[in-house]
Amino acid sequence: MKSYRKELWFNVPSRRGFVNITGQVGECIKESGIREGLCLVNAMHITASVFINDNESGLHRDYEKWLEGLAPHEPVGQYRHNDTGEDNADAHLKRQVMGREVVVAITDGRMDFGPWEQIFYGEFDGRRRKRVLVKIIGE
Amino acid sequence: MKSYRKELWFNVPSRRGFVNITGQVGECIKESGIREGLCLVNAMHITASVFINDNESGLHRDYEKWLEGLAPHEPVGQYRHNDTGEDNADAHLKRQVMGREVVVAITDGRMDFGPWEQIFYGEFDGRRRKRVLVKIIGE
Amino acid sequence: MKSYRKELWFNVPSRRGFVNITGQVGECIKESGIREGLCLVNAMHITASVFINDNESGLHRDYEKWLEGLAPHEPVGQYRHNDTGEDNADAHLKRQVMGREVVVAITDGRMDFGPWEQIFYGEFDGRRRKRVLVKIIGE
Numbered sequence: 001m002k003s004y005r006k007e008l009w010f011n012v013p014s015r016r017g018f019v020n021i022t023g024q025v026g027e028c029i030k031e032s033g034i035r036e037g038l039c040l041v042n043a044m045h046i047t048a049s050v051f052i053n054d055n056e057s058g059l060h061r062d063y064e065k066w067l068e069g070l071a072p073h074e075p076v077g078q079y080r081h082n083d084t085g086e087d088n089a090d091a092h093l094k095r096q097v098m099g100r101e102v103v104v105a106i107t108d109g110r111m112d113f114g115p116w117e118q119i120f121y122g123e124f125d126g127r128r129r130k131r132v133l134v135k136i137i138g139e
Numbered sequence: 140m141k142s143y144r145k146e147l148w149f150n151v152p153s154r155r156g157f158v159n160i161t162g163q164v165g166e167c168i169k170e171s172g173i174r175e176g177l178c179l180v181n182a183m184h185i186t187a188s189v190f191i192n193d194n195e196s197g198l199h200r201d202y203e204k205w206l207e208g209l210a211p212h213e214p215v216g217q218y219r220h221n222d223t224g225e226d227n228a229d230a231h232l233k234r235q236v237m238g239r240e241v242v243v244a245i246t247d248g249r250m251d252f253g254p255w256e257q258i259f260y261g262e263f264d265g266r267r268r269k270r271v272l273v274k275i276i277g278e
Numbered sequence: 279m280k281s282y283r284k285e286l287w288f289n290v291p292s293r294r295g296f297v298n299i300t301g302q303v304g305e306c307i308k309e310s311g312i313r314e315g316l317c318l319v320n321a322m323h324i325t326a327s328v329f330i331n332d333n334e335s336g337l338h339r340d341y342e343k344w345l346e347g348l349a350p351h352e353p354v355g356q357y358r359h360n361d362t363g364e365d366n367a368d369a370h371l372k373r374q375v376m377g378r379e380v381v382v383a384i385t386d387g388r389m390d391f392g393p394w395e396q397i398f399y400g401e402f403d404g405r406r407r408k409r410v411l412v413k414i415i416g417e
Contacts, residue, residue: 001140001279001417003314005385036142038179038276040316040381044392046331052239053185053231058219062228063235066210071344080336089340092331096341096376098235100330103179103242103381105274107144112272114183133390135383137316137416138276139140140279175281177318177415191378192324192370197358201367202374205349237374242318242381244413246283251411253322277415278279 004032004136007044012126015073018060019121021050021132025104026111028134035109037138041119042101044131047091049098049122067094067124091124098122106138143171143275146183151265154212157199158260160189160271164243165250167273174248176277180258181240183270186230188237188261206233206263230263237261245277282310282414285322290404293351296338297399299328299410303382304389306412313387315416319397320379322409325369327376327400345372345402369402376400384416 006028010019025041041050053059071093076082079089102119105112121132145167149158164180180189192198210232215221218228241258244251260271284306288297303319319328331337349371354360357367380397383390399410 001314003385003416005383005390036140036276038177038274038316040383042381042383044395046392046394051235053235054220056220056223058222059228059231061219062232066232070209070348080339081332081334083336084334089337092337093340093344096329096331099238099377101381103181103240105144105179105181105272107142107274112144112274114185114270114272116185117183131392133383133392135316135385135390137314138142175279175415177316177413190374192374193359195359195362197361198367198370200358201371205371209348238377242320242379244283244318244320244411246413251283251413253324253409253411255324256322277281 001137002034002139006134008132009129010121011129012123015126016064017123017126020055020118021121022118025119025134029106032136034106034136034138037106037136039104039106040101040135042133044133047088047095047125048130049095050102050132051098051122052102052117052119054116055118067097070097088125094124140276141173141278145273147271148268149260150268151262154265155203156262156265159194159257160260161257164258164273168245168250171275173245173275173277176245176275178243178245178275179240181272183272186227186234186264187269188234189241189271190237190261191241191256191258193255194257206236209236227264233263279415280312280417284412286410287407288399289407290401293404294342295401295404298333298396299399300396303397303412307384310414312384312414312416315384315414317382317384317414318379320411322411325366325373325403326408327373328380328410329376329400330380330395330397332394333396345375348375366403372402
């Protein structure tokens, strides 16, 4: 069994945003030399997500609006977490809807994906450097 | 390390529906000959889910109603994704709540499940052929 | 390839609650002797979650209130699942938002975590004994 590990770093300039990381994860798989296995991709921060969906900007605007409806940022005083001095309680909630991680099959040395699957980093409390972990096992 | 891969195909005749795929995933595990490992089961399409919950029709009606409340199909014009000519933006949202994938432990050649766990394919934009990937690694 | 399996048991004295299980999962990883691999931690019951987020009591109160808003326990008669004599339909819904499982990377014999990541058992229908499965593969 082989294993591989890499951290990807992001600094999203706004509070919220989505970054397509499919290419970077693909590079990791190539670098790993693993032909058959599983690839875990997870946010290392608890106010961010990694998820798989469509690379379509209209949909990303729908996600933004929908998540803001389900867990509004304002008023920040509605959340007990923000009593600690934070203002990011909503980001901890949004991240649960979108998920922490994806597990991707590797077949013949490549991501084993359907036609439209793309991997995204979802930032809900940005404007600082944050990390994603890529861990691959297989052979 | 051994690995195994199979695609399961579905054609749900309505827009939305749930299909119990526990038996089919169990067949894959048997076919793989893997006794100890991890089994990834993921929707290969981004308007469908794979999730684990109860095989109870009343609950499935509750999921249907609840998801329609959280991310209504109509009016389709409320979603920017539908400006592309699609009418399935709600399906992309519903799939995030229910999840893309499950990872199942394999112990002694079988799914290592609690008493009520069953695996479902969740369709949110049906009436066409779509796939689920089963990928197993272990030995 | 090595594999390891353990069940963790919980009996949350209230209907809902969150239990930090990071230490127990860490013990499993140590016991397994696995240095590089993947660790699956999943609820074996379908009205409970395993998720990764912040160990902060204010946030846990926010989760409680938020989930109760998204999928209220009362009135129990609003759910068809409860026609079976159960009163826990809301727990099946809440568990989908918070997730069934996490997959954690193991690097150098330890959980490969960001600074604030902690693993929680989320109970939505407690007052009885329920289990979490820890399954590790690697070497």
